[in-house]
Amino acid sequence: MKPLPHVLILGAGYAGLMAASRILRSREANVTVITTRSRFEQRIRLHEVLTGRPVQSPSIRDWLGHRHARLVTDRVLDIDVVGKSVTTRTARYAYDYLLFALGSEVDRSAVPGAAQHAVFIDGQADTSALSRRFRSLQDTGGNVVFVGAGLTNLESASELAERFPALRITLVSRGRLFDDFSDQGQRYLRFACRRLNIRLLEGREVQRVTETAVMLTDGSRLEADLTVVAAGFRASGLGRQLTRSAPDITLDPRGRIPCQPDLSVGPDKTVWIAGDACHLAADNQRPYRMGCVLALPMGAHAGENIVRTIRGRETRDFRFGFMFRCISLGRRDALIQWTGRDDTPLAKVTTGHRAVRIKEWVCRLTCLAPKWELKTGLRLYRWPQPRNADVHAEGGQYDAG
Numbered sequence: 001m002k003p004l005p006h007v008l009i010l011g012a013g014y015a016g017l018m019a020a021s022r023i024l025r026s027r028e029a030n031v032t033v034i035t036t037r038s039r040f041e042q043r044i045r046l047h048e049v050l051t052g053r054p055v056q057s058p059s060i061r062d063w064l065g066h067r068h069a070r071l072v073t074d075r076v077l078d079i080d081v082v083g084k085s086v087t088t089r090t091a092r093y094a095y096d097y098l099l100f101a102l103g104s105e106v107d108r109s110a111v112p113g114a115a116q117h118a119v120f121i122d123g124q125a126d127t128s129a130l131s132r133r134f135r136s137l138q139d140t141g142g143n144v145v146f147v148g149a150g151l152t153n154l155e156s157a158s159e160l161a162e163r164f165p166a167l168r169i170t171l172v173s174r175g176r177l178f179d180d181f182s183d184q185g186q187r188y189l190r191f192a193c194r195r196l197n198i199r200l201l202e203g204r205e206v207q208r209v210t211e212t213a214v215m216l217t218d219g220s221r222l223e224a225d226l227t228v229v230a231a232g233f234r235a236s237g238l239g240r241q242l243t244r245s246a247p248d249i250t251l252d253p254r255g256r257i258p259c260q261p262d263l264s265v266g267p268d269k270t271v272w273i274a275g276d277a278c279h280l281a282a283d284n285q286r287p288y289r290m291g292c293v294l295a296l297p298m299g300a301h302a303g304e305n306i307v308r309t310i311r312g313r314e315t316r317d318f319r320f321g322f323m324f325r326c327i328s329l330g331r332r333d334a335l336i337q338w339t340g341r342d343d344t345p346l347a348k349v350t351t352g353h354r355a356v357r358i359k360e361w362v363c364r365l366t367c368l369a370p371k372w373e374l375k376t377g378l379r380l381y382r383w384p385q386p387r388n389a390d391v392h393a394e395g396g397q398y399d400a401g
């Protein structure tokens with residue numbers, strides 16, 4: 001009997017595990033998942049970890065109980081797309097198909113001095129250790145400065161302000177705050193920050209971070225007992241190695257790899273990509289943003305296309321239609337910004353307890369989707385399509401079993 005092809009999945013985040021579930025259910029490939037962590041990290045709940053809330057990190061091995069699946073806990077060091085192999089700290093793995101789903105991390109070099117003097121919300125263990133520092137700062141009413149006003153910092157600052165009200169929290173933003181929300185959304189976010197006593201400094205550029213302060217380019221100095229920097233995510237640096245077989249591919253400014261609309265990279269459909277590491281233009285020509293909102297469907301779609309390729313079938317283009325963005329503002333408040341399918345904010349927002357319930361439901365779903373699919377072998381997760389999606393793409397349908 002012909003041996004099954006070997007699919008190597010790098011990364012066991014939202015994208016990697018959704019891809020694994022779609023490939024394993026076909027029973028037409030052996031799948032090896034390589035990841036640094038043997039437990040599933042709910043990255044979208046790291047701001048909860050920041051205040052000491054217990055957040056589950058389930059065992060990936062328990063989810064990957066399939067007879068064609070193997071989990072390797074190791075760090076990927078090198079990818080050889082010409083020789084079709086991956087080198088980790090301890091071994092080398094050959095593959096027939098490769099899925100790159102190594103995600104992203106906070107860009108530590110975005111602000112001078114940050115790498116030495118700031119802290120980053122990255123990884124459950126480190127974030128959990130940080131929570132103890134915030135707790136002790138609360139006793140002295142310490143100053144915490146957040147550099148960058150993206151959603152990670154906003155959610156983290158809100159969570160901290162609600163849990164540790166004696167902290168004096170400042171959020172510094174280079175541009176105008178919340179300008180990709182509707183007027184109603186912007187007003188509510190400002191209201192929530194006022195209520196939580198979060199000072200907003202917008203249109204201010206950070207020059208550098210020192211041990212005790214954040215220096216701005218206008219010469220002012222913000223006292224900081226702790227500085228948190230989340231001034232953007234960068235895709236895994238290993239992405240550069242994927243472009244070796246296709247030198248005409250250039251990474252985008254955030255280190256993401258441009259791919260074909262079906263999520264393949266390069267000419268021969270052996271290398272695939274999904275999640276934060278992937279640069280793919282949506283119908284409106286803007287690249288899909290980083291977020292687990294896209295990592296889950298991209299992972300599932302890449303997995304399905306790998307199965308189609310193994311079967312010698314045509315692959316399908318990835319399509320996605322947005323519906324809303326959800327931002328938690330502590331445990332008792334949240335904002336749901338409803339959007340058009342192209343992610344343009346609509347006037348409609350939902351706030352307060354209803355929004356908290358929606359946000360919590362979304363967070364649960366992001367963990368339950370890969371878990372349930374891997375455990376049951378059923379294709380349970382679907383995602384919305386753009387309004388003009390063709391019938392084949394409807395609801396993430398596919399024909400791989």
Ligand SMILES: Cc1cc2nc3c(=O)[nH]c(=O)nc-3n(C[C@H](O)[C@H](O)[C@H](O)COP(=O)(O)OP(=O)(O)OC[C@H]3O[C@@H](n4cnc5c(N)ncnc54)[C@H](O)[C@@H]3O)c2cc1C
Nearest residue numbers: 011012013014015035036043076103275276291292293295
């Ligand atoms: C505090 C916070 C809140 C967020 N909230 C939201 C939200 O509300 N909505 C939203 O859509 N997004 C949110 N995000 C972003 C979201 O978490 C990411 O977009 C998502 O995790 C990307 O999924 P991924 O599968 O591409 O990568 P990841 O989840 O980052 O997974 C990458 C995987 O690769 C592994 N890995 C990395 N490097 C190596 C290596 N060298 N060797 C082996 N394994 C490696 C990791 O261990 C991990 O298993 C939030 C992020 C943060 C930090």
